[in-house]
Amino acid sequence: MNSFTYSPPTAVDAAVRERINRPDSAYIGGGTNLIDLMKENVAHPTHLIGLKKLPLAEIENLPDGGLRLGAMATNADTAWHPEVEKRYPLLNQAILAGATPQLRNMATNGGNLMQRTRCYYFYDLATPCNKREPGTGCSAIGGYNRIHAILGASEQCIATHPSDMCVALAALEAVVRVSSPQGERSISFANFHRLPGDRPELDNTLRPGELITALDLPKKGFAKNFTYLKLRDRSSYAFAVVSVAAALELDGDIITDARLALGGVAHKPWRKAEAEQLLIGKPATLVTFRQAAAELLAGAEGHAHNAFKIELAKRAIVRALKQATEMDYVLDTNAFQNSNP
């Protein structure tokens, strides 16, 4: 790790000013990913702006019936917040499917969005990586690529976004609130992360210096019929090979609204309006589910070690939708919500 200075501002405007004035600085929330990247010498800011003294850790109801998740609330406090457990259990499940209790106690909501890919080559300074050093090449293409993208990749980069939480946030259509010296703005979740294209070094659409202050969840939480299904190489504490956030509204056995997002398959949580349209207005049957799965995976391309994920994702989608249909969620405050059904 290189040496650096540290300051913990107490106001958002002071933090964003400091970030703009120090182009080689970085914000630090919980630090679980950034400090690791600094130890690996992948990231080397010379100044860290600590965010923990900012008043951004609240979780509060919004006037429109939604819920605001402060950017500095921890993943653990968010998952176990009574309003999240009751109204957004899909988010609770997704958060608890990721990392460990220790990491979830440190990692923040804003930081979860900002975490970098776990592509082995991105971490390995001895190998070319367009995300780490633009223009050097992609070692995963033609290399070992089990955890890499099957959708939305480019010839420059096949990295995946590693978050579970973000897959649920995509399905729930969260809104990312950000601050900069120019003021505040909102970014829809679909537009927050980006595909690699020919700029794989850019993970998201934040402008220089912008700070995430909150994530706003819309009122509709799909709290009755939902599933976060995560398939991984061991039953706990592993990144997703494929994950599915499925959320349905049902009128009898007819689907009246549907959300479907995939993790572990692309540079961002993968959604497609056409796939969800194939579900809406249809009976909740395996035939319907298979059609939506085929549409969501349309155009998928595998590499030497990850082509299996195309069929795996389709089957995972069908299973997740079936589980969501059969579910009739009522919060049991005494039960631990097992994140790995």
Place this chain on the structure above:
Amino acid sequence: MSQLAQPTLGRAPVALAPTQPLTLRINGENRTLNVAPWTTLLDALREYLDLTGTKKGCDHGQCGACTVLVNGKRINSCLSLAVMQESEDITTIEGIGTAEELHPLQQAFIDHDAFQCGYCTPGQICSAVALLKEGRGKTEAEVRDLMSGNLCRCGAYTNILSAVMEVVNAQKA
């Protein structure tokens, strides 16, 4: 010409940042130390405060040997900077139980032989102390999931689980 990227060494900052006095509240005691900003909480405990019960395993948040409690919540001390923990209430394994009166988990680890080399044990016990406080893990499957942030290279998991379950069940009773 080789396409291999050259390893990038750490970029030197303009000037070496000075150490700064920092007060940490550890096991109920205020301790003031001079550390550089890049000192992790783990290194501060071990190298500056001689609290070597907390172990450095992977140093990347993957093994849990460095688990300590901050305001009662378990964290990986290797992935936090000491300067980020000013004024927080930190508990290390040295603050759990005494030689005369062991914490029930410490006694259970002995009774169940829940270790071989013992290197992961302080982290396992700190993690399990927090697990009990969280009150979420009641069954073996839940405890396995909620203890998955603590690896045991010797593979003493069966006995670790027995030890933790004994105390979980005693709490339930």
